[in-house]
Amino acid sequence: MKTKTIQKAVLKKGEKYLILLRSKQARFYPEHWDFPGGNLEEKEHPLHGVEREVFEETGLKVKALKPVTAFDEYENNTRYHFITYSTTILSGEFQLSSEHTAFRWATKDEILSLQIEPFIAAYFKKNP
Numbered sequence: 001m002k003t004k005t006i007q008k009a010v011l012k013k014g015e016k017y018l019i020l021l022r023s024k025q026a027r028f029y030p031e032h033w034d035f036p037g038g039n040l041e042e043k044e045h046p047l048h049g050v051e052r053e054v055f056e057e058t059g060l061k062v063k064a065l066k067p068v069t070a071f072d073e074y075e076n077n078t079r080y081h082f083i084t085y086s087t088t089i090l091s092g093e094f095q096l097s098s099e100h101t102a103f104r105w106a107t108k109d110e111i112l113s114l115q116i117e118p119f120i121a122a123y124f125k126k127n128p
Contacts, residue, residue: 001074001078001079003078007037007038007039007053007083008035008084009050009084009085010035011060013089015108016106017105018104018105019034019035019104019120020033020058020096021100022099022101023098023099023100032115033111036053037057046083046085047064048064050087051087054087057097057099058094058096060089060092060093061091062089064087066086067083069083069084069123070082071118071122071123073118084123108124
């Protein structure tokens with residue numbers, strides 16, 4: 001079984017979290033709300049990968065601090081290992097990437113009432 005690691009970032013302002021709506025064309029979880037993030041590039045340090053992905057998807061520069069949750073999904077002999085990182089927003093103007101169709105800042109309760117990816121529910125279960 002092969003493993004794919006997916007890095008996700010928690011961006012928080014007060015009690016609200018940044019979430020992005022995946023496009024209808026997304027390979028996995030189309031039209032689900034998601035935290036920014038994605039796959040590591042070859043030999044890329046995980047913290048740098050999170051920072052790069054957030055910048056590519058939002059235009060925001062962040063400092064990835066530490067992993068806060070891990071979640072595994074299995075499909076077609078592949079383990080998808082989601083690691084969620086806490087971050088600090090450093091700078092930048094928000095700009096939505098073509099991978100997403102909408103964004104919003106939402107509270108935990110608002111997020112849990114939406115169509116979300118399973119790793120987000122796992123994040124909130126471990127970080128109430």
